[in-house]
Amino acid sequence: MRIQKNVLGSFATNCYIVSAESGNGCVVIDPADDGAFLLRQLAERGLVPDAVILTHGHYDHFLAVPVFQEQWPELPVYVHPADCPKELEEYDMGRMYPTATALGNRIAMEDGQQITVGELSFTVLHTPGHTPGSVSLLAGGVLFTGDTLFCGSIGRTDFAGGDDRKMMQSLARLAALPGDYRVCPGHEGETTLERERKYNPYLKGM
Numbered sequence: 215m216r217i218q219k220n221v222l223g224s225f226a227t228n229c230y231i232v233s234a235e236s237g238n239g240c241v242v243i244d245p246a247d248d249g250a251f252l253l254r255q256l257a258e259r260g261l262v263p264d265a266v267i268l269t270h271g272h273y274d275h276f277l278a279v280p281v282f283q284e285q286w287p288e289l290p291v292y293v294h295p296a297d298c299p300k301e302l303e304e305y306d307m308g309r310m311y312p313t314a315t316a317l318g319n320r321i322a323m324e325d326g327q328q329i330t331v332g333e334l335s336f337t338v339l340h341t342p343g344h345t346p347g348s349v350s351l352l353a354g355g356v357l358f359t360g361d362t363l364f365c366g367s368i369g370r371t372d373f374a375g376g377d378d379r380k381m382m383q384s385l386a387r388l389a390a391l392p393g394d395y396r397v398c399p400g401h402e403g404e405t406t407l408e409r410e411r412k413y414n415p416y417l418k419g420m
Contacts, residue, residue, distance in 0.1 A: 215334065215354055217398065220255060223247030225274040228400055230358065231255065234333035239264045241331050242282070243351065243358055244400060246274055249281025264331045265290050267323075269360025269400055270348040271297025271314035272373075279317050288319060292329060294340065295322045297347030297375075323349065341388065343381025344369035350388060357395040357407060363388055365397070365405035368416045382416075389420040 218231040227246035233239065240261045245252055256263065263286065268276055271293060283289050293314050302316040314320070323329065325340035329351075337352040344361040348369070351358040361369035362384055371378045394408040410417050 215356070217356065218255070218259075219398070219404075220246075220252065222251065223274055223277065226401060227274045228398070228402075229278070230398055231259075231261065232334060232353065233259070233261055237332060238262055239332040239334075241334055241336070242266050244269055244275040244360065245278035245282060247277040249278035252278050253281065253285065262286070263289060265292060265329070267291075267329065267336065267351060268293040268297075268314065269351065269358060269362075270294070270345040271299075272345065272361070273311040273313070275360070275400065276314060276317065277311075280312075283318050290319045290321050291317050292321050292323045293317070294324070294338075294347030294349050296342070297345050298322075325349075339387065341384035343371055343377055343384045345373070346375045346377070348384070350384075352391075352395070355395055356398060357388070357391070358398045359388070360400040363397060363410060363414075363417075364399045364401060365403050365410070366414055368414075369400075385416055386420045389417045 216233045220229045223246045229246045230243040232241045238260050242263050298315045303310050323338050327338040329336045339350040341348050341350045341362045371381050397405045
């Protein structure tokens with residue numbers, strides 16, 4: 215499995231292009247802002263996305279999806295239904311942004327689900343706290359944690375839908391995973407689960 219990280223947008227959101235060792239298919243996790251840049255990255259590597267998976271429904275993690283779907287109209291977008299509100303737009307920082315509900319070809323995902331795309335397989339772990347529908351994704355020895363777990367820190371819970379109690383339950387679930395994993399978060403640098411168990415103040419003692 216190959217992983218290419220791109221840091222995009224004004225919120226420095228991590229977008230991961232995950233591809234198998236062979237073939238030209240891939241999965242894009244959290245295609246943040248700057249869809250044109252991501253299209254160039256895919257073209258340069260000869261990759262065509264088979265699916266998009268969102269770790270949660272904040273707009274800074276999916277603004278490139280409409281650009282993708284202009285080129286690939288049938289491209290599916292996996293998102294937890296708890297992060298799909300009734301509204302199609304939300305107002306933030308003086309601007310209107312789409313919600314995850316406005317995205318085309320949405321496929322609801324749930325805890326424990328296996329998303330298999332070509333040679334790639336992801337296990338969905340529902341890890342609410344940052345948002346009601348936040349998920350983490352297990353793929354081999356890699357854990358994509360979105361805005362749940364960061365290197366030395368955790369995601370904020372003071373946004374709408376955030377929940378401190380659920381966040382701590384989600385962190386305990388991640389800390390209890392057997393073995394070690396490469397952790398690819400939604401912002402900032404990579405880490406490992408074992409390092410977070412030892413040094414992250416929110417996971418120590420769990």
